[in-house]
Amino acid sequence: MTTILLDPTAARAGPARQRVAGHQSLEGLTVGLLDIRKRQGDVVLDHLERLLGERGIRVGRYAKPTFTKPAPSSVIDQVTAECDAVVEGLAD
């Protein structure tokens, strides 16, 4: 006896996407800190901002409206337009 089953899973993501390369150095560049709005994440980012500043790196601060939903494209557009690199967090 033969049973034919139809696959219930999604066709998986297409070809793997390449991660963009990092910078040679962050000196003189601006790093955006994107707060995803989990509790206490902003405090860690506050300290990270200070520590990066001590190393001569400019920092911009951004936030998703809520951790429950993906960042709206307006936030992504703004942080990528104003910054050379992004730190997103803190997921826990």
Place this chain on the structure above:
Amino acid sequence: MLDINRMETPAVALVSEEFASGVASWRDLHGFDPAVVYVRHPIQPLNEAELRGRAEDIVDAVIGALTRT
């Protein structure tokens, strides 16, 4: 992370080390391997000094992740 990468901007995600398996699943689902710096768990119940410690723990790794070529 995908949408920031799509804008050609290097990015790193700060993730609790408890979520490593979640990152692995996400990577498989999306076909994209994000730069991740893991933060020692827990985070939510920590006091100010402990949170500063977490930031000090990761700052070099964050810079490293954004300058890796």
Place this chain on the structure above:
Amino acid sequence: MSNEIPEDGLVLVVRENCPTCQLIAPVAADLEARGALTTIYSQDNPGFPEGLRVRDDPHLEVSFRLAITIVPTLIRFEDGAETARAIGWSRQEWGNVAALDDLGPGLPDERPGCGSLSEEPGWAEELLARHGEAGLGAETLTVEFPEDPFEIMDARGWSDGLPVVPPTPARVLAMLNECTLAHDHVLGSIPPAGAELTVEKAAINAVMAGCRPAYFPVVLAALDAALDPDFAWQGLLSTTMGAGVAVIVNGPVCRRIGLNSGFNVLGHGTRANATIGRALVLIAMNVGGARPGGVDRSTLGHPGKHGLCFAEDESDPAWQTLAASRGIDGGRSAVTVFGFCGTSIMNDETARTPEDLVASHVRSLEAISQMRSSRRGGGVLLVIAGEFWRIFRDSGWDRTRIEAALHDATAGPGGETPMFGPGDLLVTRAGSHAGLFSTIIQGWGSGPTGSQPVTREVEP
């Protein structure tokens, strides 16, 4: 015996369990005696019509290939092509097909036939899947005996832990027949993976969940609601808090598909309730990739994560239905989805007045708000059962008044944060009519920054 359809001559398809076929049996015998009849196919008994050379079509393949809808059907073939067909019994039509004008002299002139077995539910989809152009796009997996499809599906991680119904092409086609959308129509991008959810993938998972085809329009409406960004399904599927999707259904579809609104309404015992909610869970897992320990980070989860679906009790016209309160015209079927993290039973055996009930409900809601790190932030779906409703109704209270009283009493008079923002408290009626209970279904994060309930009409 070969089932090759003859290239020339007369072909008759019958079944014994059909009075019209019984009626025309002497005509078949007459045609055969005259050498005019090439082949008779019987759908149910190769011994009928008795004494004739009958070919068996037990798997109805010939009936399918000949597109038989009614028996008896008489067809003329010339050079491999059909040139004439008579459906049911008509002396004139049979005469034309057979080129004979004196058939069935003792019979009435006409008699309608019976439905072909190949058109019966179950058979129709099976035949289309086996021999036709089913138009299904999913990858297939062939399981040969003695391998067990149930074990294969489990090993592939296609299940929520309970056995799933094998999604055979015939079952999936039967599900798809219940909607007018194309198989490859994309319902949306399903979180967390962001994969495209097609109607066909939804149907496959609905079959696996145990849904009957008639439930599929409810599943589709619930998916449409859950995919609304306001519902924040991605957040619900990945949160450590462990959130599930409750589906509350209103309207005539509930009776049509046997959806329970009474005894044990939030528990087990009814197929529609058990499987519609489960279909959403399987879709989130199989299409969205939301597997526990993977993207689903639930620390504990809760039993409702297996799925929760129930009908609102609409038996009392004094009660404005949940769907009506959310803008759906009366008499139309609709679903409302609500993200939730557990349920608590609330009992008050001493209450005599609506005010008593409001007071005891507020105590319970306050207690539940104490279980979270913030007073505000989790919405509530309050399910009021029969006896509590009677106390409210007998004093002339309706939905609006109950909701307003609970809002006011939890508004935080001592300068505290109000427990509920606008739209964070939903009230519904369900459960049996005996027992002084309601159930508080605890939301996840509410309001615009959390998961908001979403209502969608069920396509008729």
